[in-house]
Amino acid sequence: MAFREYKIGSRVFGLALGGSMCITLFFPSFNMREAVSTEIALDKQLTTGWDAGWNLSDPFMQGSNKPVRVWLESEGQYAYVYPAGTRMPNAVQHPDNLGAIVEKLSMEKGQLAKAAEKGRSNPDGAVFLIDIDQDSKQPYIEYATATRGWNAADVLNAAADENVQHIGAGKSMFVREGCWWCHTLLPEQTQDWQVFGAPPMLGDFNGESPTAFGSDRKGPDLLHVGSRNASREWMMLHFFNPRLVQPHSIMPRFDYLWGSVDADGQKIDFDKWRADYTAYRAGQSPVPPDVPVPAKDSKARALIDFVLSLK
Numbered sequence: 307m308a309f310r311e312y313k314i315g316s317r318v319f320g321l322a323l324g325g326s327m328c329i330t331l332f333f334p335s336f337n338m339r340e341a342v343s344t345e346i347a348l349d350k351q352l353t354t355g356w357d358a359g360w361n362l363s364d365p366f367m368q369g370s371n372k373p374v375r376v377w378l379e380s381e382g383q384y385a386y387v388y389p390a391g392t393r394m395p396n397a398v399q400h401p402d403n404l405g406a407i408v409e410k411l412s413m414e415k416g417q418l419a420k421a422a423e424k425g426r427s428n429p430d431g432a433v434f435l436i437d438i439d440q441d442s443k444q445p446y447i448e449y450a451t452a453t454r455g456w457n458a459a460d461v462l463n464a465a466a467d468e469n470v471q472h473i474g475a476g477k478s479m480f481v482r483e484g485c486w487w488c489h490t491l492l493p494e495q496t497q498d499w500q501v502f503g504a505p506p507m508l509g510d511f512n513g514e515s516p517t518a519f520g521s522d523r524k525g526p527d528l529l530h531v532g533s534r535n536a537s538r539e540w541m542m543l544h545f546f547n548p549r550l551v552q553p554h555s556i557m558p559r560f561d562y563l564w565g566s567v568d569a570d571g572q573k574i575d576f577d578k579w580r581a582d583y584t585a586y587r588a589g590q591s592p593v594p595p596d597v598p599v600p601a602k603d604s605k606a607r608a609l610i611d612f613v614l615s616l617k
């Protein structure tokens with residue numbers, strides 16, 4: 307009697323083990339590289355550059371050596387500017403990660419191979435654009451330094467500050483500050499759609515490093531947060547102290563990302579600010595103290611640029 311159960315048990319066990327072995331053997335044979343980059347993927351990899359996580363060109367995660375995205379009013383499109391010494395994006399070294407069609411277009415029409423000749427350390431600076439091929443409707447990367455003779459320093463100097471976005475440095479802050487402990491960048495294939503917007507597609511991730519999906523939510527998903535709330539001022543107040551705009555928020559304040567001076571070069575007196583804020587919370591003052599505008603090169607500015615780019 308007992309022997310029969312033993313036989314059934316061992317067969318079920320064999321089936322489960324065999325099944326999991328098949329998954330182990332066959333799953334890696336899906337070629338992820340067959341995913342073709344979408345325009346979103348190209349934008350993400352060109353804005354964040356080689357790597358927005360820990361890497362040797364930014365060992366202390368200061369957001370240094372990152373590209374910037376510049377809005378070109380005359381062209382009606384973005385340029386991705388890599389100042390001299392900023393490591394080239396992933397697609398330059400590994401164009402096959404773009405997916406076959408986008409790789410071909412970027413190589414032929416976009417002259418991407420010429421960027422690879424410069425070496426990944428990028429001694430002269432580089433400017434990239436994203437174009438759409440009229441026939442195939444596929445996006446591709448144009449190496450504008452070769453195709454149009456654009457120089458990184460010139461494009462940067464010609465741009466007004468409000469058209470320059472430090473998204474790459476901001477993503478480093480997102481990773482460094484652990485925003486992903488509380489926020490996902492991944493609306494799920496459930497009712498999540500109705501609240502947080504469309505989930506991403508496979509091709510949205512080509513060349514992105516790191517992805518920063520997050521795994522746990524204590525706050526809202528942020529993949530499309532810039533579409534729900536495009537107010538730079540709200541973001542500024544919320545990062546300085548979330549309780550200014552959401553009285554019961556559990557989000558920590560990130561005021562230290564402001565550094566020591568504000569946009570006018572004035573020293574920020576954090577002790578005074580907190581004393582005034584405490585007085586406001588205690589009802590001794592009708593309004594909270596003003597939040598300093600972050601300096602151009604502050605980490606707070608970069609983080610806000612990144613968050614507002616999440617459309």
Ligand code: HEC
Nearest residue numbers: 483484485488524525526531535548552555556557558613
């Ligand atoms: C301890 C968890 C926690 C951490 C860490 C955290 N947040 Fe939040 N965040 C929240 C919660 C909860 C909310 C909702 C309440 C609020 O708006 O403050 C929120 C709201 C937000 C919103 C507004 C979302 C919307 O839908 O309008 C943004 C933007 C945001 N957080 C960005 C960040 C960024 C960027 C970081 C990292 C620098 C971060 N958060 C770190 C918990 C967190």
